[in-house]
Amino acid sequence: MGVVSSKLGNLGVVTTSLEDAINWARTGAMWPLLFGLACCAIEMMSTQASNYDLSRFGMELNRASPRQSDLIIVAGRVTRKMAPVLRQLYDQMASPKYVLSMGDCASCGGVYNNYAIVQGVDEILPVDVYVAGCPPRPEQLIHGILTLQEKVKTERWTDWIKG
Template sequence: MGLFKDDVSGQGLLTDGIEGIEHNILTGRLEDLVNWSRARSMWPATFGLACCAIEMMATGAGHYDMARYGMEVFRASPRQADLMIVAGRVSQKMAPVLRTIYDQMMEPKWVISMGVCASSGGMFNNYAIVQGVDQVVPVDVYAPGCPPGPETLLHAIFTLHASIEDGELLRRRAETGAGAGIEVAQRDGQVPVLIGRS
């Protein structure tokens, strides 16, 4: 069954115009389609830091199988990734590296802060640990737990998918230029690249 009446080559559209198309048509907003495809093929950057990274890998492995959501491809290059899962405690020494990697990711990009150490410093309130990765990059979803089990991480991912699909995040970003209410200034004087409603 083709899109076009009795004609798989698309000639009907050319000869008859829009009337040449008869059925199997869905109409919708382009934005929904874009958001849907973004949510369904989100590639995470490999950014395992500590204990949570082990659970993140477990989520990607056979039993929990993140491939079901089009997310099995952990990209080593941040330029190919859409999602940064900050899995573990962020040290003072790692924070600049983390920021560099975030800056290297292409827009649109999202961040999940996995585990209490990434979210708030957790039990390590000391000289070495950044008290919450949202001081360094804007965070979209926080996953609680120490470490969060694969189910919690999956839930965080679903939450993110839902907010991407309803466009909430991009609307907020278009208004404020930021993620979770945090000012994002790019390095080297670049302005943030905003995609979405203007």
């Protein structure tokens, strides 16, 4: 993609492919859903707070409504009672939408192999990126988000048609 610096005072012509332009826009301002379940949500808050400052990656704006968000970070253990609610939230999100499974509980049930916990959120949602840890450090979450951005950047228009 051609780079134009407006600082030069000479706004030229940018040539790029539609795929690259759209992927650039999607990665640069991916708004997550304001959604926390358990312990990992506290680390997610830490990631958004002053020290780790998630807004460096265009993600400072948490939307409380699933209609306005692009990414759902499943932060914490998903119980059987919560699972239908989570699926409903995912269904209400507009495409393109991504799922990041944060922490061991959301990824595979973690230490809770019991009657109450869904053994991995991938039983109910299509997960794009898994982040390990109990809870993951903010650096790990940021790495997960960057991995997701890498993934989005490589999307082709055929992927969009498939949904």
